Amino acid sequence: MSDTASVPGSSATRRQILARTGALGVSVAFAGNLTELFAGTAAAQDPGRGGYGPLVPDPRGLLDLPRGFRHRVLSREGDPLRSGEGPVPSNHDGMAAFAARDGGVHLVRNHENRVTAAVPVPTVPGLTYDPQGKGGCTALTLDRHGRVLAERVAVAGTAVNCAGGPTPWGTWLTCEETEDRAGTNGYTKDHGFVFEVDPADPRRSGAVPLTAMGRFQHEAIAVDPHRGVVYETEDAFQRPFGLFYRFLPDRPRGGLGSLRAGGRLQAMRVPGVPDLSTIQETGARFERVEWVDVPDPQAARTPIRLQDFGPKGITHAQKLEGCYWGGACVYFVSSFARSAEGSAADHYGQIWRYDPAARRLTLVVVFGPGTDVRLPGESPDNICLAPSGGLMVCEDGNGAQHVFGVTRGGEVYAMARNAQNLGSPEEPEWGEFAGVTFSPDGGTMYVNCYTPGTTFAVTGPWHR
Template identity: 85%
Template sequence: MSLSSHDTTRRQVLARTGALGAGIAFTGALSELFAGTAAAQSPGHTGYGPLVPDPDGLLDLPKGFRYRVLSREGDQLRSGEGPVPSNHDGMAAFAGRSSGRHARVHLVRNHENRANGKVPVPTVEGLTYDPQGKGGCTALALDSRNHVLSERVAIAGTAVNCAGGPTPWHTWLTCEETEDKAGTNGYTKDHGFIFEVDPVDPHRTGAVPLTAMGRFQHEAIAVDPRRGVVYETEDAFERPFGLFYRFLPEKPLGGTGSLRAGGRLQAMRVPGVPDLSSIQETGAEFDGVEWVDVPDPLAAGTPIRHQDFGRGGITHAQKLEGCYWGGRSVYFVSSFARSDDGSAADHYGQIWRYDPERRRLTLVIVFGPDTDVRLPGESPDNICLAPSGGLMVCEDGNGAQHVYGVTRRGEVYAMARGAQNIGTPDEPEWGEFAGVTFSPDGDTMYVNCYTPGTTFAVTGPWRR
């Protein structure tokens, strides 16, 4: 999730003009962000109140909230398999049993390690794809008080595990954000795949790439819970930019392992729109969206986004990242676009909705530009629905790093601030947040600090 080469653009989003003094432009229907969720009370104009400096120097929270450190990079995994890997990224929480010493929550956590990963995911027999891959996932089981019952490797030997998404049958799809092939960076196998991870018993899913779902720089996925179609975003770093995909499984909603049965990978074509950044007006609708079969999903010779999609070409977009299902539609995010990078136009963030029944694509939210980078809201990355009825968004940019909330009324408030200085006293620096997610009962927010890799459980008066 790290922006690395993109962190020179400072932007703040998810606020209305003047909200909390942010003074940024915001157009579109905020209610779109919460489609399909139950109505709930949101915090007031000041959220949960000001952040209180943490005397332990880890995580600043509002009064009444508290955190527990579940895991830190370099510590030993409870399984004894090796040290906790670095670069904590995307994450999801799944329900477990609720009594005795049985797990109440199962967490699956990505580790976005590249070939030079600081603390690699330990290799484990039966769970390792490529012994030279440094990325993967770890799984934590927690009791009702967020005590760690177990912590172990869930998949190893993968690379640059960025985001992903949960399935309706309660597994995690972890995505490799790379196109490196065997022989590159020391890898012995091709990378750029999606892998399925069972949070309770990782050996059920093993380390098998879901090759039919494509080989490209994956970011996130969302599953249509009615049809079983899997939507995928591609965060390509250079032109031509990424595509928005759908995967039509041979066995839709078939449960764990069913995606191995294969299917068809298609890319979205919006007739007359080669680059989504060229669309700037919220509410713009495009009917008759087409889905074109990907010529070579394994990208054996040519990356998919470079392939020939025939007459009419294909539709690209810069920084395609978040992806989630709401109501009867899939939503996906273009975090920003810059004409200097080759995009058709500049923007500070778009949220698009695709309605599969109507085959209609709608631009529902447009953000930017920024005016006050001291406030929370720069460079949003991971996003999740909150029990308040609003959103929690992880920040990834320069300066102070926040988890910030957005109410249904469009108010932005700071929920957490990283206090671990990874810079110097004169030039402080803080690691980005990633993987924000809530326990199934909504009582705990789990979130990662990317560097130094730290997983927090945050509890408090969420339903106030």
Template identity: 85%
Template sequence: MSETGSPTSRRQLLARTGAAGIGIAFTGALSELFTGTAAAQNLGHRGYGPLVPDPDGLLDLPRGFRYTVLSREGDRLRSGEGPVPSNHDGMAAFAGRRGRVHLVRNHENRATGRVPVPVIDGLTYDPEGKGGCTALTLDQRGRVLSERVAIAGTAVNCAGGPTPWGTWLTCEETEDRAGTNGYAKDHGYIFEVDGADPRRTGAVPLTAMGRFQHEAIAVDPKRGVVYETEDAFDRPFGLFYRFLPEKPLGGTGSLRAGGRLQAMRVPDVPDLSSIQETGAHFDRVEWVDVPDPLAAETAIRFQDFGPKGITHAQKLEGCYWGGRSVYFVSSFARSSDGSAGDHYGQIWRYDPDRRRLTLVIVFGPDTDIQLPGESPDNICLAPSGGLMVCEDGGGAQHVYGVTRHGEVYALARNRQNRGTDDDPDWGEFAGVTFSPDGRTMYVNVYDPGTTFAVTGPWHR
């Protein structure tokens, strides 16, 4: 999750960059992101209309949309295994039998997690880890049939991503070793989770995919290559990786068989934040073998990648596959933190066929509802052709929709105030995803952990 600054610090940054008073424009080659229908192309600048205040104070939506609360932290898991864990984060939806939907949901609990994932025999990696995943099964009418632990004993499960074979790769956003924060085992791995049958995948770290502060993944369905983002909190910042499995496209057994982990090098670009103009592209992207994927002595981003170095970026977060390319998000960059440049969020596109990297979207601050909020985090493509973005910044928190023409609208606003009337504080959104039939959007509020199902006139 992002560690964003206060509204005051953002205004100071605008002043320093000369942008105060004029705002930061949202720009980008959005047409290459979407392959939507004519209905999606005709969405107006107001999207589905203004948000209607929710009398129950949970979630504001446009008129005609409604939500159902599927799960809240502290409630009892239907399996009887314990309470619903806290810190709801990345999530994906998978098709089940007889029209059912399996939701797999991350819980980004650290060593002091408020409501930890219950320790379950056969599904627990490290009994001292408080994070993990839970799995919900919904019937054809969207009613919750079951809710249970899918993996436990992991740590800081932030995001991840779905695989083409119907499993979820959950990512640990930590580099803590055994003995740190009370952990009994090393952390910083990816684990595979089967939402329909968690015991089939168990709790086995995919060590060849690297040990670092993982954020999200995306799988190339043609080649089986897995792309990975790293959300490192200090300099040098994270890297963008690809994993080449020894046995691609085979599910659990293939990923456990090992492979090669490589990091992206953009020649003469040591820091992606130095690139500010959308449409900027690089045609000589290189991939360099990681010297020590397990980071036995040195964190990967500190390792020696040769005289040409490697390319870093601050706050690498969301990652997804669309069309023939992988897209990844840099949530923000601050020169005051050590980045080469300042921005409020970028989306990059890498085309493996052309080996081309392109900056396609730059985000603006959350000072105007017509601009995407700062610090984009989890992100997904909507079935109708649009882009859904979870905001993780200061102030009010939204799920924004972006049309293929770059028009931005608010789709949802979190109304759960964790602060006071005088000093309000709203939790971020995370884990936005759609049902396999495209009729329901599922999304989490991180804190207090809440999972929503949103239905409405998406065709409009």
């Protein structure tokens, strides 16, 4: 999530232009059939041409939003947790919202902390996996008016908790984006696992690694609500890059703790395609996608992506990040690919759709400044479906940092801009956004600023 080196070509120039112009009046800068992304969404409205209008500078210097929208800071790095367990940890990352009693909301928030984290997740008895791990999750409870009632540690002692995803039974799966073993960086246990978090009562879930789901550099998950299959992305930093996985649980009907019962981990093989970056045309389809059992899910001696998958090999992709379920399909994001870093080809971002019933993989969207370097549409990261029927995309790059909306008609518009300048007036620098999500009633957008760690609630005329 936090590796934000510039994309090939004109990325730096595009970012500088966005910083100066405020990304006002932007329009589509990618190709593909966007309507496919919204299959199965209940809402059918769209913000319309131009989104919600230009961003208005925030006089408080925190978050720029369109006119009529307002933000509230729910939590900020270094402030005391309301539980008294310690300070709010740093590096706010993936997040999801769950319904609470009386119209309230539970928020579960990742902290992508490494051993050098400025503010680690406090260790709490019964919620700590490895006392030397600095990452984890915190949970906030809001009342129906959006006021914070509680804030506490949800899991601690984990490492580099980047993204994850919600389950159909109302829990959060937080993912460790690391392969560090015990004895590395001071860790006392192996890392690279998925952990389940109960947003209402974290002590019910504890700090138990779901080892059968594999040990690798996890990024995000999505659960097939019909079959119980869990799809997982791997954001590996070195070639060969990550794989796209599915986990077939022994208890597919789900429920808190069900994934501890074990299951089978498989990796996706697209026949004849060793690297997804070589596919550049939207609409490209691959039938009869294969799933191959992972030889050693625990990666006891060899990282999974380096293991022997037979003479046909396996399919890799650089920067596999966001993952979500929509309609009858799972969608996953390749944030970018760079041949200079080992990919077979370059691209500025892809969204793929896998249809499990048909065993078909389709390239749905290709991001990039192919028409105009001033336009957004590069390095998509966290993605969520919006109540309007479109998407909200956290872009992960350099320079000005935005949350972009994508309408059902395919237009891109700036929804939010981080106004917290970490640099100087001459050389400004802004932290990326992460964890965009909506309240169950669709009336509030929650989003994190990674640095300085800040959680915002955004309300306004979403129906407009």
